[in-house]
Amino acid sequence: MRCLWESHRRGILVTLGLIGLLVLFAIASPRTFLNPRIYRSFLSTIPVTAILALGMTLLVVVGEMDLSFPSVCAAAAYVFAKAFLATGSGAVSFVLAIASGAIMGWINGLIVVSIGVPSIIATIGTQFFWRGLILLLSDGIALSLASVRGTDIYSLFVGRMAGEIPVQSLWCLAIALGLALLLNRHPFGDSLLFIGDNRKTAAMMGIPVAKVRIKAFILMGVLSAFAGVLATLELANWWPTQGEGYMLLVFASVFVGGTSAYGGEGTIYGTLIGAIIIGIIEAGIVSAGLAGFWTRLVHGLIIVVSVSIYATMARRPQDR
Amino acid sequence: MEAMVEMKGIGKSFGSVEALKQVDFQLNPGEVVALLGDNGAGKSTLIKILSGFHSADRGSMAIKGREIDFKAYDVTVARSLGVETVYQERSLGERQPLWRNVFIGRHRLNRWGLIDVKREKMETMELLSSVLGLRGAGLSPDASVETLSGGERQGLAIGRAMHFGADIIVLDEPTTALALSEVGKVLSFIGSIREDGRSCIVISHDLGHVYKVADRFVLMDRGSTVGDYRKGDITPEELMARMIGLNGEVKP
Numbered sequence: 001m002r003c004l005w006e007s008h009r010r011g012i013l014v015t016l017g018l019i020g021l022l023v024l025f026a027i028a029s030p031r032t033f034l035n036p037r038i039y040r041s042f043l044s045t046i047p048v049t050a051i052l053a054l055g056m057t058l059l060v061v062v063g064e065m066d067l068s069f070p071s072v073c074a075a076a077a078y079v080f081a082k083a084f085l086a087t088g089s090g091a092v093s094f095v096l097a098i099a100s101g102a103i104m105g106w107i108n109g110l111i112v113v114s115i116g117v118p119s120i121i122a123t124i125g126t127q128f129f130w131r132g133l134i135l136l137l138s139d140g141i142a143l144s145l146a147s148v149r150g151t152d153i154y155s156l157f158v159g160r161m162a163g164e165i166p167v168q169s170l171w172c173l174a175i176a177l178g179l180a181l182l183l184n185r186h187p188f189g190d191s192l193l194f195i196g197d198n199r200k201t202a203a204m205m206g207i208p209v210a211k212v213r214i215k216a217f218i219l220m221g222v223l224s225a226f227a228g229v230l231a232t233l234e235l236a237n238w239w240p241t242q243g244e245g246y247m248l249l250v251f252a253s254v255f256v257g258g259t260s261a262y263g264g265e266g267t268i269y270g271t272l273i274g275a276i277i278i279g280i281i282e283a284g285i286v287s288a289g290l291a292g293f294w295t296r297l298v299h300g301l302i303i304v305v306s307v308s309i310y311a312t313m314a315r316r317p318q319d320r
Numbered sequence: 321m322e323a324m325v326e327m328k329g330i331g332k333s334f335g336s337v338e339a340l341k342q343v344d345f346q347l348n349p350g351e352v353v354a355l356l357g358d359n360g361a362g363k364s365t366l367i368k369i370l371s372g373f374h375s376a377d378r379g380s381m382a383i384k385g386r387e388i389d390f391k392a393y394d395v396t397v398a399r400s401l402g403v404e405t406v407y408q409e410r411s412l413g414e415r416q417p418l419w420r421n422v423f424i425g426r427h428r429l430n431r432w433g434l435i436d437v438k439r440e441k442m443e444t445m446e447l448l449s450s451v452l453g454l455r456g457a458g459l460s461p462d463a464s465v466e467t468l469s470g471g472e473r474q475g476l477a478i479g480r481a482m483h484f485g486a487d488i489i490v491l492d493e494p495t496t497a498l499a500l501s502e503v504g505k506v507l508s509f510i511g512s513i514r515e516d517g518r519s520c521i522v523i524s525h526d527l528g529h530v531y532k533v534a535d536r537f538v539l540m541d542r543g544s545t546v547g548d549y550r551k552g553d554i555t556p557e558e559l560m561a562r563m564i565g566l567n568g569e570v571k572p
């Protein structure tokens with residue numbers, strides 16, 4: 001028991017946090033939170049930010065950041081929408097969108113790793129660049145994808161299982177499971193941990209540091225593209241400012257989940273629960289009768305409080 | 321007998337800094353060689369070439385009789401030839417658990433290509449109790465490196481090298497920044513390398529620490545080797561005088 005607490009205390013804490021929040025909301029607005037409808041809605045909206053946060057967790061573990069993902073989401077979804085309108089093939093459009101995400105991630109990786117620009121700066125640059133490019137290409141006009149409803153790709157990614165459960169939530173779970181294995185049980189994840197811990201040590205111990213860092217950016221690009229496609233499919237619509245609201249939600253999910261901002265450690269489970277916490281707050285606040293403006297304040301409060309709790313728990317020596 | 325390591329005419333520059341001018345170096349089987357010299361003499365650079373972290377600009381190197389092509393030589397190749405280095409800078413991931421540190425870069429994989437965590441933790445336990453003794457037996461493979469003392473960290477890194485069958489073990493300043501009691505531990509780790517019949521290079525700028533454990537002393541100064549003495553051929557006082565002579569720049 002004691003041992004379980006020692007090794008999983010962050011995971012246990014964040015889970016208790018989620019349960020507490022659900023109880024609080026259920027007491028404050030039982031009509032909303034004791035009705036399955038709200039959960040069906042959560043299961044269709046949270047996967048998008050959760051998938052982004054899962055990818056970001058790996059980048060934070062390896063000691064990097066990606067601020068370009070909102071634009072990568074939108075740009076890859078634009079590729080998807082354009083290709084779908086031109087070819088009518090969901091599979092072709094999907095492959096093109098994912099490939100474009102991989103290329104955008106790879107470009108981030110090259111700028112950061114090969115040229116040596118700090119990732120925060122590099123990805124602010126690419127964030128503006130890709131957003132600017134799609135605004136230019138699209139003339140700032142949304143694309144309606146009404147014809148995608150009912151196609152195979154639609155049912156595969158955003159259909160409803162048993163008429164109830166949004167399929168994207170299962171994709172999100174599968175990705176979380178895959179990334180948890182990758183991080184904790186695969187040599188690639190081990191390399192991420194050591195590079196994030198101490199890049200020089202990792203290099204001296206024979207880890208191909210540059211390759212691993214670039215791959216982490218590519219993975220983030222691919223996951224961003226997938227999240228963008230999910231968001232576009234769910235609404236059967238692409239719009240040029242897509243993804244712009246995700247930035248805060250994604251980083252909040254990662255850090256509320258208990259991943260260290262110092263790199264070298266991180267938790268996929270924590271990020272998943274963090275994304276759920278962040279995802280249910282707005283609905284909880286609005287249905288409790290408060291103005292939507294409260295959302296930001298509460299998000300901010302939750303981030304500060306959770307990160308402070310983790311910092312206290314870690315009790316690192318001051319010299320670090 | 322064939323030399324474990326044979327380096328000839330090794331040169332290496334970093335930009336305008338000529339770290340190594342023309343270095344010859346040899347390591348024989350079962351031998352503990354102390355590489356001595358002041359800070360900046362080029363000791364770390366020389367062993368980083370041996371361990372595949374840097375490649376030499378000039379010269380040739382053979383490991384157990386095998387000529388090395390520097391273009392196709394890196395840390396992984398060096399390890400596969402039995403060369404393992406415990407660097408002066410940290411060679412452990414501070415925040416990672418002990419078992420990950422033991423297997424970094426060469427994990428035991430199961431048939432799905434995933435890390436066999438159970439097996440690695442078991443091997444780590446054995447390693448801890450055999451290298452660190454009682455203290456090691458009381459440690460968990462899940463403990464992080466932060467919980468080890470300086471000497472124990474060196475011990476873990478040395479034990480890791482031996483665990484993977486390295487027979488050319490290089491220690492870069494293993495006793496620097498250690499308390500005196502910890503120095504004793506590290507020296508006994510070095511002793512166990514020799515008892516195992518493996519070869520070892522110990523870098524130091526403190527002769528007092530390594531005189532007891534070394535068989536041969538190689539002196540370096542400003543990018544060149546300037547002396548090579550067997551233990552029987554020179555007294556510690558003479559050796560010390562040579563080193564001080566170098567520092568005072570009154571070379572013979």
Ligand SMILES: Nc1ncnc2c1ncn2[C@@H]1O[C@H](COP(=O)(O)OP(=O)(O)O)[C@@H](O)[C@H]1O
Pocket residue numbers: 334337338339357358359360361362363364365366
């Ligand atoms: N990576 C590097 N880049 C530039 N200069 C270096 C590098 N490594 C070592 N040097 C220089 O090479 C010389 C020898 O250094 P080093 O081999 O570390 O000496 P030692 O280990 O004997 O103290 C020093 O002048 C040092 O500044």
Ligand SMILES: [Mg+2]
Pocket residue numbers: 363364365408492493
């Ligand atoms: Mg040195």
